[in-house]
Amino acid sequence: MKQGQVEADQSPWLHNLFRPLVIGVMFGCIALSLVALVRLFFPAWNATYLLVGCVLAALEANYSYRLIRARKLRGTDWLRFRVIEIALLLLLLKIGSYLGDSWGNVLSDIRSWPYQADRIFDIETMAAFILVMLSWYVSTQTTRDFERLHEPPSHDRYYVPPMDSLTGRFFWGGVVLLVAAGLTRIGLAQLLNLRRPSVPGLVLNVLVYFLLGLVMLGQVRFATLRKRWQAQETKIADELPRRWVRYSLSLIGLAAILAFLLPTGYTLGLLEVIGWVLAIILGVLSLVATLLFWLILLPFAWLMSLLGIESAPDRPVQPPPRPFPSDPGNAVGPGWLQILQSLVFWAVALGIVIYVVRSYLRDHPELLENLAALGLVRALRGLWAALGRWLGGWGETLKERLPRSWPLHFMRRRASSGDSFSYFRLGRLSPRAQVLYYYLSIVHRAAQQGLPRRPAQTPDEYGASLGPNLPEAQQDMDQLTQAFVEARYSRHPVEREDASHVRASWKQVKAALRALKRRREAASGE
Amino acid sequence: MRRFVPFLLILFAIAAFLRVDFFFTIVYLFFGVYLLSRLWARSIVERVDVERRYASHAFLGDRVTVDVTLRNTGWLPVPWLEVHEALPVQLIAPPFHREVISLGPQEQRHLRYTLNCRRRGFYPIGPLTMQTGDLLGVERRSVAQAEPSYITIYPRVVPLQGLGLPTRSPLVALPARAHLFEDPARVMGVRDYQPGDSPRRIHWTATASAGRVLVKQYQPAIARETLICLDLDQNSYERGQRYTATELAIVVAASIASHVVTREKLPAGLTTDAWDPLLKDRAHFLLPPRSERAHLMSILEVLARVQVVSQAPFAELLRRASVNLPWGATLAVITGRESEALFDTLVYLRRAGFAVALILVQSGRSSVELRQRSDLLSLPIRRVWHEHDLETWR
Numbered sequence: 018m019k020q021g022q023v024e025a026d027q028s029p030w031l032h033n034l035f036r037p038l039v040i041g042v043m044f045g046c047i048a049l050s051l052v053a054l055v056r057l058f059f060p061a062w063n064a065t066y067l068l069v070g071c072v073l074a075a076l077e078a079n080y081s082y083r084l085i086r087a088r089k090l091r092g093t094d095w096l097r098f099r100v101i102e103i104a105l106l107l108l109l110l111k112i113g114s115y116l117g118d119s120w121g122n123v124l125s126d127i128r129s130w131p132y133q134a135d136r137i138f139d140i141e142t143m144a145a146f147i148l149v150m151l152s153w154y155v156s157t158q159t160t161r162d163f164e165r166l167h168e169p170p171s172h173d174r175y176y177v178p179p180m181d182s183l184t185g186r187f188f189w190g191g192v193v194l195l196v197a198a199g200l201t202r203i204g205l206a207q208l209l210n211l212r213r214p215s216v217p218g219l220v221l222n223v224l225v226y227f228l229l230g231l232v233m234l235g236q237v238r239f240a241t242l243r244k245r246w247q248a249q250e251t252k253i254a255d256e257l258p259r260r261w262v263r264y265s266l267s268l269i270g271l272a273a274i275l276a277f278l279l280p281t282g283y284t285l286g287l288l289e290v291i292g293w294v295l296a297i298i299l300g301v302l303s304l305v306a307t308l309l310f311w312l313i314l315l316p317f318a319w320l321m322s323l324l325g326i327e328s329a330p331d332r333p334v335q336p337p338p339r340p341f342p343s344d345p346g347n348a349v350g351p352g353w354l355q356i357l358q359s360l361v362f363w364a365v366a367l368g369i370v371i372y373v374v375r376s377y378l379r380d381h382p383e384l385l386e387n388l389a390a391l392g393l394v395r396a397l398r399g400l401w402a403a404l405g406r407w408l409g410g411w412g413e414t415l416k417e418r419l420p421r422s423w424p425l426h427f428m429r430r431r432a433s434s435g436d437s438f439s440y441f442r443l444g445r446l447s448p449r450a451q452v453l454y455y456y457l458s459i460v461h462r463a464a465q466q467g468l469p470r471r472p473a474q475t476p477d478e479y480g481a482s483l484g485p486n487l488p489e490a491q492q493d494m495d496q497l498t499q500a501f502v503e504a505r506y507s508r509h510p511v512e513r514e515d516a517s518h519v520r521a522s523w524k525q526v527k528a529a530l531r532a533l534k535r536r537r538e539a540a541s542g543e
Numbered sequence: 544m545r546r547f548v549p550f551l552l553i554l555f556a557i558a559a560f561l562r563v564d565f566f567f568t569i570v571y572l573f574f575g576v577y578l579l580s581r582l583w584a585r586s587i588v589e590r591v592d593v594e595r596r597y598a599s600h601a602f603l604g605d606r607v608t609v610d611v612t613l614r615n616t617g618w619l620p621v622p623w624l625e626v627h628e629a630l631p632v633q634l635i636a637p638p639f640h641r642e643v644i645s646l647g648p649q650e651q652r653h654l655r656y657t658l659n660c661r662r663r664g665f666y667p668i669g670p671l672t673m674q675t676g677d678l679l680g681v682e683r684r685s686v687a688q689a690e691p692s693y694i695t696i697y698p699r700v701v702p703l704q705g706l707g708l709p710t711r712s713p714l715v716a717l718p719a720r721a722h723l724f725e726d727p728a729r730v731m732g733v734r735d736y737q738p739g740d741s742p743r744r745i746h747w748t749a750t751a752s753a754g755r756v757l758v759k760q761y762q763p764a765i766a767r768e769t770l771i772c773l774d775l776d777q778n779s780y781e782r783g784q785r786y787t788a789t790e791l792a793i794v795v796a797a798s799i800a801s802h803v804v805t806r807e808k809l810p811a812g813l814t815t816d817a818w819d820p821l822l823k824d825r826a827h828f829l830l831p832p833r834s835e836r837a838h839l840m841s842i843l844e845v846l847a848r849v850q851v852v853s854q855a856p857f858a859e860l861l862r863r864a865s866v867n868l869p870w871g872a873t874l875a876v877i878t879g880r881e882s883e884a885l886f887d888t889l890v891y892l893r894r895a896g897f898a899v900a901l902i903l904v905q906s907g908r909s910s911v912e913l914r915q916r917s918d919l920l921s922l923p924i925r926r927v928w929h930e931h932d933l934e935t936w937r
Contacts, residue, residue: 038788133643180680184546184547185546188546188553191550192554195554195558195561197562198563199557200561202561203561203562203563213562215563216560217564217565218564219565220563220565220566223565223566224565224568227569227572227573229573231576231679234679234680235678235679237680238680239678241680242623242643246625246643249641250641251625251642251643252641252642252643253642253643254642256644256645257623257643257644257645260622260905261622261645264622264678265678268576268579268583268677268679269576272571272572272579273572275571275575275579276568276569276570276571276575277568277571279567279568279571281564281567281568281571301695333836366555366559369555369570369571370555371573372578373548373574373577376548377548380683409923539843
């Protein structure tokens, strides 16, 4: 796309005023914290001019970059322009450093320059110059990236898309700003003291920096997309730029409201909060246990009083243990409100971290694969899988065992736990459940007579082992076993008629079992 | 933006280490932006309804304006929506319509473009792909697709002066109604109801007995029905002229059908074996002869979408088609190449009592041998290679 067309597409206000101003103000926010940090070491340093210098340098960098591009300055012309520009910046900075000094002091300082060259480039001036040049350089790079947003991408292998470059610079600037502002607030001496109290209060320059940065991100995103759409000759709706700004501001505003509503302060660390939560849970459990114990002992105490047995002389009643102090002003530990506040804070914070990490890994499956390939993660996953298999094995065992005994118990329980006058009615069960009941009741009865079913025995094996003891009902036992296997392990429909046939076999086997019992009793009597 | 999440975590770490309360507000600010962007971008694309309005059927040479309505049914605005509608290259250049719009809550927008119906066919309009995302580049793009709809462009219909097809009816030139050729006093059976049958033909007693709608079949006095048999086997046309010849054969079939129904007010039908882009499979079409205009449109619709197919023996198609035809019906046989098997079938059909005409869509002039054979078999043979050849039919 032609350069002229690109420039025509951009609003002149955005290009000439808004963007340079945003860059200048953002760097001013960083400079403010940096200056404040430097003043921790040199409290007497009047650095107001430095702050103004940083902002002006950022604005000047934007202007000079565009001037160079407009005039197409190359080679020595470019070098001359830049040298003059930097010299002027240095000069202005030096002049700025005299602000607030008396005229006599300024003159005497200037007179000493020919004899003492180090008075021109003293430490203060050089430190300020480095800071201003940093502002100037970053601003130049940012302006260049903004211009690159409208240019086609280069095929250079080291090419970094302007969007990445701008966001990276914004993020790293933010990190520097936070560190500088944080150090300024807590002081270097307290840096490694992890038990220091939190620092309350609004940090305005930090807020301004990040709000402006987010607005800038929105505009950068729009510029990137618009470049692509224009390259594809896609028609863009007229109202889109206006709405983009409106919706971006709404989104950021909404996020800001959310941010200001959430708790920020905490008095207890994460481990302390976990400790308190555990203490509360244990306290509640011990209270419940005490109550239960008391309820169990109560009838015994009443019986003993009836029998005239005196209990041990009453000891003074101990007050119940207080798992947590209720007085916020108590010096022993934090108050309820503080615990609650810390609890909410850590819940929110951990929720944020977990959500962000989870969604990030979900969006980047390749990263997840790389992580999974790490030895430690593999080992942990192996352990987890082993645990899962172990639990699964237990589950399977339970599943194998429970169905054999549950239906019978369940049927009886359900029958007994219905209305108070009802009793177990076999006819109410479904045909399939009836068949299961017939078989399991036989197993139960046989087990009572010393013919239990071993855990590893299949129904057929059990039937075969039971058959010789019940010769008169062997065929019925076989039919019962087959019906049970079909009802338990197949999806074949079981009709009422089938259940009634099985019932007949069940009765025969039951009668045979009773006969066996009688025979055994008779044999033992003899 | 890959760096957003790492940056958020770094912010959190700095805030937790330095214990400056306000830094947590900044963390929440970024998390809020992240969360809201994700939720917003993911929910909006599913709330956009797409509706296309256009004439789904058009004649060759028409210009069809397609109006695509995009409606945001949700209460959240759609900050940007990149819409890409894929279009058939035969009807528009470039073969897509692309636009970026923004939709407020409950707002709707119209996208309009015009299709030039330059070639008969059955064309998909769409699918319409919609992409959207968040405003800061935090979330990946969400993509949704609206199903394509279709437009049918009828083949060209050339007005014929006269058809000149053979018939056994002495009344062929008269604009007589169909009942002249069936004797309603002589019911010879019943058959299943087919679209286009007059309700007066319904045999109510038989219908009630059979449980499905049955119509009476009268004994024909003399049939004046015309069945157009179109050969779309690719091997029936010269390789170098296949496209032109098959398209012309379709124009011939459409023109004959139109002439028979609209000018002569007589029933016309169509049978062919072809590739059907609607079914995305080969299909056997048999539209029995009817004289209603709606039926003519059905024939034209089939002719609009059929494509050549391989391995479709035409002689077999003719024999199958003749089974249900009444005695005396006319078969207009349209093909690109004559063959012994074809002549054998045509002779068989003549002997079975049908009037048969052969229309060869091929270049060059009729050979002496072909004329001799035409005279010998009393089989009218016409050769067509240009549309104006049809206009000169008498």
